[in-house]
Amino acid sequence: MTRADVVRALNEEYARLREENIRRREARVDEVIAADPALEPLVHSGAALFQRQARMLLAHPEQAEALARQTRQEAAANDRALRARLKALGYPEDYLDPIYRCPVCRDKGYVGDPVREDCACFRQRLAQRLYDEAYMGTGSAQTFATYDESIFPDDEKVDGVRTQRQRSLAVRDLCLEYARSCPASIRPGLLLMGNTGLGKTFLLNCVQNLLIERGFAPVKVTGYRLFEAMRGAHFGEAEKEAEFRQMIGCDILLIDDLGTEPLMQNITREYLFTLLNERQTQQKHTVLATNLNHTDLMNRYGERVLSRLMDSMSVQTLELKGRDLRLFGRRK
Numbered sequence: 399m400t401r402a403d404v405v406r407a408l409n410e411e412y413a414r415l416r417e418e419n420i421r422r423r424e425a426r427v428d429e430v431i432a433a434d435p436a437l438e439p440l441v442h443s444g445a446a447l448f449q450r451q452a453r454m455l456l457a458h459p460e461q462a463e464a465l466a467r468q469t470r471q472e473a474a475a476n477d478r479a480l481r482a483r484l485k486a487l488g489y490p491e492d493y494l495d496p497i498y499r500c501p502v503c504r505d506k507g508y509v510g511d512p513v514r515e516d517c518a519c520f521r522q523r524l525a526q527r528l529y530d531e532a533y534m535g536t537g538s539a540q541t542f543a544t545y546d547e548s549i550f551p552d553d554e555k556v557d558g559v560r561t562q563r564q565r566s567l568a569v570r571d572l573c574l575e576y577a578r579s580c581p582a583s584i585r586p587g588l589l590l591m592g593n594t595g596l597g598k599t600f601l602l603n604c605v606q607n608l609l610i611e612r613g614f615a616p617v618k619v620t621g622y623r624l625f626e627a628m629r630g631a632h633f634g635e636a637e638k639e640a641e642f643r644q645m646i647g648c649d650i651l652l653i654d655d656l657g658t659e660p661l662m663q664n665i666t667r668e669y670l671f672t673l674l675n676e677r678q679t680q681q682k683h684t685v686l687a688t689n690l691n692h693t694d695l696m697n698r699y700g701e702r703v704l705s706r707l708m709d710s711m712s713v714q715t716l717e718l719k720g721r722d723l724r725l726f727g728r729r730k
């Protein structure tokens with residue numbers, strides 16, 4: 399895929415997401431009205447108010463300002479009444495607010511009018527896609543056999559003892575050992591940490607490919623895909639719920655890029671904890687890769703999730719250190 403293809407695909411993805419947002423909100427509207435039919439006029443009051451304003455404006459253009467003010471006040475009053483009623487029914491107050499993943503661009507992917515600029519969320523996704531396109535397209539070729547330590551700088555010590563190459567090799571050996579001995583690995587969990595561009599995804603693919611070679615069927619997802627499944631499960635989407643259950647129940651789960659997914663209230667932390675806890679209780683194998691350090695993980699997910707992520711009894715934590723290979727420019 400060329401850059402233009404990647405941009406087009408990403409734009410289509412945003413368009414689908416917006417449709418999905420609207421569909422989900424409409425489903426909520428139907429649900430709430432079914433629970434309390436008296437709410438229907440209140441839910442649709444916005445449109446009625448503005449239709450009335452438009453009519454009156456035509457008849458009394460000199461009162462434009464007063465009309466607009468009156469409409470705003472009535473809309474605010476309706477909104478307050480709606481929120482109070484939702485709360486009384488046991489729903490969150492903002493249950494019928496517009497739904498979107500990115501509060502900045504509201505999932506349009508750009509900001510600014512009339513001069514459009516890509517939203518930060520779009521830029522971040524695009525960079526990731528282009529990187530994946532360049533380096534990850536060959537995920538199946540990323541094996542311990544093709545692992546090339548010569549791409550790592552070998553000049554200065556990165557942890558006081560070893561150079562980046564030496565440290566990377568040590569981490570590789572432990573990953574190899576983990577994948578070789580699975581399901582008898584000493585600890586069923588493996589957490590790969592380190593900044594971007596140190597080769598975490600490559601190692602994750604090596605582990606995955608060796609496991610496949612050995613006859614296992616590991617499930618690999620990104621943090622974002624996991625989040626989508628968690629969010630879908632939360633909102634009762636059957637397909638996503640099934641996907642999330644599979645992630646909980648599969649024998650070996652690999653999660654790449656944990657920490658790049660959205661942090662959504664009542665979902666991200668809660669469902670991630672459920673997933674990790676269930677898998678740990680059942681002694682299932684889980685391999686995670688994250689750019690976040692200990693403090694970031696703590697701040698983002700809280701103590702309960704962290705205790706599962708870094709539980710030294712059942713998780714081996716490996717940290718890569720050094721210079722970003724993408725900036726270092728030696729990665730082929």
Ligand SMILES: [Zn+2]
Pocket residue numbers: 500501502503504505506507508517518519520
């Ligand atoms: Zn955005």
